[in-house]
Amino acid sequence: MSEHISLFSKFCQKYKNIFDISRSPTKQSHNKFLNLTLEIYKNMLNNFFKINNTLKVESGKILISEPLLDDYYFKRSIIVLTEHNEDGSVGFVINNPVDVKLNELIPDFPDFDANISIGGPVGTDTLQFIHSLGKKVKDSILIKPGLYWGGSFDSISELIKKNEISKNEILFFLGYSGWSPNQLNDEIKRDSWVVSELSSTSILSNNKNIWDEAITKLGTKQKIWTNFPSDPELN
Numbered sequence: 001m002s003e004h005i006s007l008f009s010k011f012c013q014k015y016k017n018i019f020d021i022s023r024s025p026t027k028q029s030h031n032k033f034l035n036l037t038l039e040i041y042k043n044m045l046n047n048f049f050k051i052n053n054t055l056k057v058e059s060g061k062i063l064i065s066e067p068l069l070d071d072y073y074f075k076r077s078i079i080v081l082t083e084h085n086e087d088g089s090v091g092f093v094i095n096n097p098v099d100v101k102l103n104e105l106i107p108d109f110p111d112f113d114a115n116i117s118i119g120g121p122v123g124t125d126t127l128q129f130i131h132s133l134g135k136k137v138k139d140s141i142l143i144k145p146g147l148y149w150g151g152s153f154d155s156i157s158e159l160i161k162k163n164e165i166s167k168n169e170i171l172f173f174l175g176y177s178g179w180s181p182n183q184l185n186d187e188i189k190r191d192s193w194v195v196s197e198l199s200s201t202s203i204l205s206n207n208k209n210i211w212d213e214a215i216t217k218l219g220t221k222q223k224i225w226t227n228f229p230s231d232p233e234l235n
Helices: 001-017 025-050 153-161 183-189 210-216 220-227
Strands: 062-065 078-085 088-093 116-118 122-131 141-144 146-150 168-178 194-197
Touching: 062 210, 078 141, 078 146, 078 210, 088 116, 088 183, 168 183, 183 194, 210 220
Parallel strands: 116 168
Antiparallel strands: 062 078, 062 194, 078 088, 088 168, 122 146, 122 168, 141 146
16 A cells, blocks of 8 residues: 555645645644545545556457455456357456366366366356367357367367366356346446456466456556555455
C-alpha cells in the first residue's frame, strides 16, 4: 500500500495552500478541509481503478479480474474465453488449481499428472479441457492459434497411453464460467475485467503467479494493483 500512501501525500502537498486551515483555524473550516480532501482523493481512486479496455472481446482473449473483485471463483482470476457471441459467453478460470487426480474423476482413465483448475461456478460436476494438441484430439475446436477447446476424451486417453502428451499441453477444468447475452459486456463496462492477451503456452502453464504477471504487463498504473492485499481486512 506504499504507493497508495505516496499518492495521498502528494495530493496533500499539492492542495495544502488551497485549503490552508491555519488561516481560519475553526472546527468548521477543518472539517471542510477534510471533507474536500477525502472527496477529491476518492475521485482520484475512482480513476485509479478505471479500466480502459481497447481490445475486442472474442474467443482466445483473456479476462483479468480487477484486484478488489471479492468472489470465490473469480478473485484475482484469469479467464480464457472459448466462446463469445450473441448467445452469450463461455470461459474457464485458469489459475484456480485443485488437488485431485484425473483418474479419480474419470473411472478407468490412465494415470496422468494433469493440471486441473476450477473453471467457474457453472456445471462444477463436469470436466472440460483446453490444449495445444490440435488435430491429434478428435473434434477439438480452435479458439486461437495454438490453442484448442475440448475434443474426444478417448483421443486424450490414447495419447497418454502412448506417452505423446505432456502436462503443459493440456489444462483440465471442473466447471466453467458462463454469461448470458450482453452480461459479460455489461461487467466489462463496470470495470470488473481487463480484456487482454496471453500466449497459448502461458495459458497452459499452470503458473500460480500468472495474475500478478499479467497485471504487471499492462503498465505502471495497473502494476500497483499487485500490491493491494487479496484480503483488505487483513492489511
